[in-house]
Amino acid sequence: MSTATYTVQGMTCSHCVSSVTEEVSEIAGVTDVDVDLATGRLTVTSAQPIERESIGAAVTEAGYELVS
Known part of the structure; x- marks a missing residue:
């Protein structure tokens, strides 16, 4: 995890x-x-590490900005 x-x-x-x-x-x-x-x-738990870019893209799709 x-x-x-x-x-x-x-x-x-x-x-x-x-x-x-x-x-x-x-x-x-x-x-x-x-x-x-x-x-x-935002805390994300996953089976394997997820690339920051993937998290950022999802947050952007929701209409917000990943700042750190």
């Missing part, structure tokens, strides 16, 4: 959290997604 934490910019409500969770969950190999609205933290 691999866990990585990122910061997402632009989320303001629970709908934002749902959108990011849904998009990131669709990445092959992802087993768990946790989004903390208050801190903007």
